[in-house]
Amino acid sequence: MTPQLLLVPAGYLVGSISTAIIVCRLMGLPDPRTLGSNNPGATNVARIGGKKAAALTLVGDMLKGVLPVLSGHLLQVDTTILAATALAAFLGHLYPVFFRFQGGKGVATALGVTFGLHWPVGLLAAGTWLAMAVAFRYSSLAALTASLVIPAGFAWLWPDPGLIAAMCVMVALLYWRHRSNIANLLAGREDRISFGQK
Secondary structure (H helix, E strand, O other): OOOHHHHHHHHHHHHOOOHHHHHHHHOOOOOOOOOOOOOOOHHHHHHHHOHHHHHHHHHHHHHHHHHHHHHHHHOOOOHHHHHHHHHHHHHHHHOOHHHOOOOOOOHHHHHHHHHHHOHHHHHHHHHHHHHHHHHHOOHHHHHHHHHHHHHHHHHHHOOOHHHHHHHHHHHHHHHHHOHHHHHHHHHOOOOOOOOOOO
16 A cells, blocks of 8 residues: 555544544533434534534534545645545544444535635535525535535536545435435424524
């Protein structure tokens, strides 16, 4: 294995660091896999511990997507390895080896990966999430809509077939992880975002 290829497993290992579980342990909060939606992500941490814990989780989950990809940029790896590293970091969040493969749904890490690959696409996705969240107050709907912007944004701004394919796989997995949210949205049972939480 060449040194550049080591970025791919390294990306997975970095992605496997569960920020939600670590933040909850450090702040004396319950394991997010046992309360609320049982999802170790920022939205569920907000329900359990409030805005500060959620913000720390969000930043950490984004960084573990950003940092492996930025390392690829710094090492000037080719786009195929860069795309594989990005996807590996995302898979690490979904199926973390350090936490019995019980990971989150991948929204913040997907956004971090996107910013790391090409920040203009990241801005498009983040702006879409914010607009949808403010307009409809469903975090899941905002995430599902914003995720579609990612492969479309790369098709427009960085039309590399391998990179677009990797982003399509990422979005498909994100939709799979949100299948219960999709069912709740269709049934009118999905929880809304409460901007008045502590």
